[in-house]
Amino acid sequence: MKRVIIVGGGYAGANLARALDKVAEVCVVEARDHFVHNVAAIRSVVDPSLLPQIVIPYDRLLRRGRVRQGLVTSVSDGGVTLANGETIEGDAVIVATGSSYARPFKPAWHFAQAFTDSMKDAHAGLLETDRVAIVGGGAVGVELAGEIAAAHPRKRVTLISGAPTLMPGYPEKLAHSLEAQLRAKGVALHFDTRVANLESTEYPYLGTLACMPDTSGEQLIFPALGARPVTAVFQQMPNARFNPQGRVKVDAWLRPARAQRVFAFGDAAATGDPMTIVAITRQVPWLVKVVAAMLDGQSVESQPTYLPWSSRGILVPLGPRDGASVLPVTRNGVLVGKCPTALIKGRDLFIPRYRKDFGYSGQFA
Ligand SMILES: Cc1cc2nc3c(=O)[nH]c(=O)nc-3n(C[C@H](O)[C@H](O)[C@H](O)COP(=O)(O)OP(=O)(O)OC[C@H]3O[C@@H](n4cnc5c(N)ncnc54)[C@H](O)[C@@H]3O)c2cc1C
Incomplete structure (x- = not known):
């Protein structure tokens, strides 16, 4: 089976890893010891009882592949190198090193x-x-x-x-x-x-x-x-270029620095989408198709190019009952008010969904 290395197990890397787990041998290299569902971090400032639910171990994320803790320092078409000098070879490398944010909204260090x-x-x-x-x-x-x-x-x-x-x-x-x-x-x-x-x-x-x-x-x-893209691994690539936000520039198939088998997406990459999970929900299914085709021997260039959302979607609760959102379902997006925002996000902040994705449905870690 072909081997895929995913650098970063945040929203982008973890979602992609689950989707590719069926078609490839997936190895996620993640610097942190736990996934942190930072969507719910804002309410945790007023309600820290949420904390045990939003810090989730990685051990049940994948059925076949594995998540290993480590800091990747460089990537190439053939694999990745870790800070301890170890190298891991792969047929495709997908970088999703994300972004950092001021405390307490995202983890600043590797320990939950x-x-x-x-x-x-x-x-x-x-x-x-x-x-x-x-x-x-x-x-x-x-x-x-x-x-x-x-x-x-x-x-x-x-x-x-x-x-x-x-x-x-x-x-x-x-x-x-x-x-x-x-x-x-x-x-x-x-x-x-x-x-x-x-x-x-x-x-x-x-x-x-x-x-x-x-x-x-x-x-x-x-x-x-605001979020600051984490792009240290791209700085090692001689042809890497960055946009004014600091996100690494990618070609039409989301490849940075003229690489052939390295892809970048999520907050770290200038995909044409904003730095949101909403954006990642569009990028993951596209990447699954392109990477699967590439592993199957087809050329990346024969695949459709990535097209970002035509409008910027976002869900903004103001407490559990209020808020407003733009759903990216039409060219200009559709504005919805308090009730849909509360129903989609405000009530539970997607906590049950992410716990389920990580194999911890209904239980605290
Ligand atoms: C408080 C808060 C609330 C938010 N709420 C929403 C929301 O409701 N809806 C929405 O759409 N967006 C929301 N966002 C934005 C959303 O969190 C980001 O778009 C999302 O985190 C991007 O996912 P990512 O996987 O690209 O990056 P991240 O989630 O930042 O994950 C990157 C991962 O890569 C790891 N990593 C980095 N460098 C290395 C390395 N060299 N080696 C190994 N691992 C590495 C990091 O440890 C991290 O786990 C919110 C952001 C914040 C700060």
Whole structure:
């Protein structure tokens, strides 16, 4: 059986590994000791009882293939090299090294315990303060404002964005709906405002913000300034190029750096999609077909090229009951409101689905 190496077992790598497990001998190399379902990390700030459900072992992900812990330092058409010097050979290498985000929203280190510790610290900090400032008006900042306002209606929550609206890059109608709902929850919104004196862009801290007269005085400040692609393995490839976001550029078949049998997708690659799991749901079935055809002896170039979503879909709950979403089902996307958003994502944040995918249905790890 042909051997496929997948670098990174996040949303992209894990989903692809499950799909390819039937057609190839799959080896996922993942730096972390557990999968962290970061979609539910935002609500975990207000409800850390979710933590045991969203940190999931890798041992039941694959039936035939395996997930092994290790840090890949370089990739080539023939395989990968790990930080300990070990090499693994493969017929195809697929890189999904993803992105990093400020604590506590994604693990900063390879041990899940460090993630849960930083989440518990953020929760404790939240309970001790009655004022919260969130810097960043993208999906994470907006969701966090909604979760805190829903769970702690008496806390003063301020969201500060350098952009003129919430959710830059997404349709205005989504931004307007979320803005109205946040204001109704008592969240103060400040647009076109640059925060000059952020003490950290990496973790929440108790401090002051010079830019806002009404936010002077100490408050819990959450930086939520966006995802940063993790592309160290591509830096080793002489022909690798990067887009302004720092994602590695790929050809029409999602191959970086003029490689023939190395593919890249998910947050790390400039696929034409935004950095979302919604995007990955389109990339995985396409990759399965192309990689299976390649392993079967067909040329990659004879396969259809990858076409990104024509509209940007996203689901943005504001607590378990509210929120708004854009479904990428038409060219401009379809805006839906509170009920569909709650039904699709807000109620359970896909936790049962991911636990099931990882073989831990109904049980805590
Ligand atoms: C708080 C939060 C909530 C979000 N909610 C949503 C949502 O509701 N819907 C949505 O569509 N998107 C959401 N996103 C975005 C979504 O999380 C990303 O699009 C997604 O994580 C990308 O998946 P990925 O597999 O490409 O990268 P990641 O999930 O970042 O996974 C990459 C993996 O690669 C591993 N890795 C990196 N380098 C190496 C290496 N050299 N060797 C071995 N392993 C390596 C990492 O340890 C990691 O496990 C959210 C993001 C955040 C931060």
